[in-house]
Amino acid sequence: MDNTIGNDSKPWDKDHIQLFHRINSDQFDGDKSHKPASGKGYDCGCRSPKSDFSPAGITSSLASALVGVVFDALLALIPVVGPALLALKETVLTVLHAEGGPDFEKALGELLAREGEGFLFGNFLRSIPAWVPVDRDGYGPKFNNPEGKEVEREVEGILTRSFQTSRDMPFFQWSHWYHWSFQVRPIDGYGYMLGEGNIRNQSERDKTDSPSDLEEATDINGLGRTTGNLLHSMECLIDVGAFSKPPGDLPPDPRDPKGFRGIPGIMFHPGWPFWPMTSDCFWATGRWVYACTHSTSLDKEGENAGLMPTQLNPCKAIAFASYEGFKFDENDKLVPAVRFLFFACRKGGYLNFGDKADTEEKEDTCSVKFNDKDYEFIVDLPEPPNAAGAWPIGHTPEFLLNTVVLRPHLLVKVEFAPFQVPQNLSDPLDPKRKISNPFLLDSSAFDQSVQPIIELLKPEAPGVVPNQVKVTIPLSKVDKSKDAYGVCISLGWSDGDGNLADRVKKVTVRFDNVRFLEKTGVLYFKICLNSRWFYAPLQVQSKIPIPLTGNPSDPHLIFFVPDDARIRITSHGMKRNGYGEFFEKSDPDRTLHVGGIFRVSIGELKKEVKEAIDHGSDVLQDANGRFLKIDYVNDLLNLGPDFVNDFLTGERKEVKWKTHVDPVNKKPVAAKDKGKIDTVNQETGSAVAREMFVLLPVILANLNEPLGMVEPVSSSTQPSTTFDSNPTPMAALIKKLKDGGQKQLVVELNSTAAHIEVAGDADMLAFNNRIAGPKDYGLKCVLTVESQ
């Protein structure tokens, strides 16, 4: 990445990597005056299991009884799983007993604080909320930034990873579907977006500091060892389910009710032009947040106060580009082209983006508006054709031409999302049957009327052909009734003499097979070549190579690649376990509910409390069979009518992000109340945590396991020069084709995926980059190169 770029310009990149640059951004920090985020997520509303779990006094005999009966029944039926279950149960119960009392919930809080590692529910309380806006003062509404309010933030850089996640919080309120993780190494102007907390925590350092299994070559989600290191990355997350329909919402198929149908995201559909991959140039804008699940400490205050990494989540818009062969209507053949894609969505997942016309925030929106800004970019053009050549001219009709204009002619093609993705698809199990496209907002949700503005940029030197354009995306013109906007702008040159077409070779790619060395079972395998993504669900039973040809998503494709481009391959995926099966349930089945502790009126509840006291009882049984201490019920009744109505009485209700997970204050906290514990807030978060805990199927079922990754290993500054590497320069392949004197060149590329582990208490993926390290699978790919 060239660091000489400013807020109004960028040099033309001859390597075709930094193909575009956002300009005139009010977020670009040219003079490096912006302070990095402090990382102090606890100050902005993140919760710590150590101090924020409410020791409610609920003797949750039901929860412990359920754990017990599940254990007993399974031990009776399948004695060999006993030790594994015992490990889980005993650890919980031992901690309970060590605390010296029956107060299950208090002990659970302690357990979360001390024994979080390896326990999913350790992340549960940290996930309430999972993300809070940077600079917010506690639960708001005040912000401690110069603007005094939540501000949309941007980042631009090179992607060090790009993959679909496999272990998100599975409840619908947090994840409509698996997220896509874009890990961006920011350019200078956005370096401040990496905060002081974008570092590894102790549990991760324990895993990665030598001596250990994961040594120096380990990358943990782009996190640094020290702050201020721009070689590390910041994560930008998109909830794929926010603009795609999760597969659980498809009608069940009687032939295969548990089978996974469809594709895990619109980016895998062949009708979607391309989607970012590792080593691509990338820009995003959205909500700047702290990831509360990743803290350096559970202490909220003091010298050891926990720090959290920054993220953009959700992303409101992303932009990326591809350098490839493209067929313009005006040319006979494909020519080198730069294709720039901008995609924006009002739906963000846990929160959406409001409309500029909204007078106040809605229950499901954050403060960032979807359509209150336009965005300008500089986009590189491909190298123009040579103007030289023999052009016989003279008086017509003796000569064919009497005038020749040597100025190259720029060709532009503009296409709008959802591009070539149809509204209806063939059922993969029954191709004659049409089913609603599972991974698409209704096509009417896309605004296709807003035209981007494309202007040629005048070169500095006179007489030189322009090599850049300015693209303006007028997102502010997107209609309030539309949820998404996407546009792909393809830019190339008219090719009168065919010289440009000669530079583009046809590359037929066949992913022959994949051989898994460790994992068996249901594996969801995702492969990408030059930003085109393919998906292969596999049932793996052995280490025998599995052919990918013939798969419903057969990645047997034809690419057209310019002679100065590269061929890049990446792959990832997951082994789907019980956790993944839960993820594939319908939205309602994954929706968390809370409240309704007593399904009686406030008056009746008070009467029951009085009667219990009169009868000498110190407990009251709730609607779920739990016994609550009378003192605790009285305390809850004193928290005011809002809390009582929400949590104590009435029907159970859906957990809402801004009401229950991240309850934002409607007005600033009075000075006299600063530093006081917000009891209602604390009780609310704890109630949600308890509901999560009770959903034992999710906790007990196996987590998905990430597959290893094949990645284009050389960095943008160290382009590969051999044809058997990843990335592979086309120039090397073309030279071999010419040297061989054949019409076709067949090249086999064998890639090996490094093993991936889950490291530390925040469930981060650790990528082991050592060449000699353990491997997960081998991928065999065959390329056939020829003229088009």
Added chain:
Amino acid sequence: MRFILLEKNFSPWFLAEVMRIVAGRDQAEIFTKALSAQLAAKSFRVRMETVRGSERSVRLLEHVSPQCFRVVSDTDEMIIMDHSTFRRVTGRAWQRIPFDVGSVIGQFLNPNVIEELTQGTAVTFNGTEMLDEQLMLVFQSIHPKALGTDITTISKIWISEETGLLCRLEMESEVKGIQTRTVSVYFDYNADIQIEPPV
């Protein structure tokens, strides 16, 4: 799960007895068949006793295939009928639990999950013993660092030579210095056990 045959210093009589019984038979197959028979049994009862430190609890579990359970302890009683669960604390009324315990149990019956949970388990054939006047084949399994914890569990399993069914299970482990021992005695296989929804 890994199956290992260990050389042990049996007494001559014992060794001869073992050899007589298991000559020509595959111990791994006996063990695997017993586990399958357990899942396939129409019904059975188990008396479970757990001692954790100085505390002791006793439960009686009744199972009717495919997914009905009744668990009675000193403090409460639970009935699971497929996807319905009921509970009563001793001396109180029955309550329907708004939680699908049957599904949780069902998830563990998935062979892939069982395989995952038993990874790292080593089973050895320990010889024979007489138990309640029946000849038993005794197996020992060691499951180190279960689920990534520091907990290592040693189990002993008694399988009837005559019926091939599981008769007794002992599990011992130590968690943070506290010894835990669970003994399960299986009986009344395929008896006529009735479990009905209480409300």
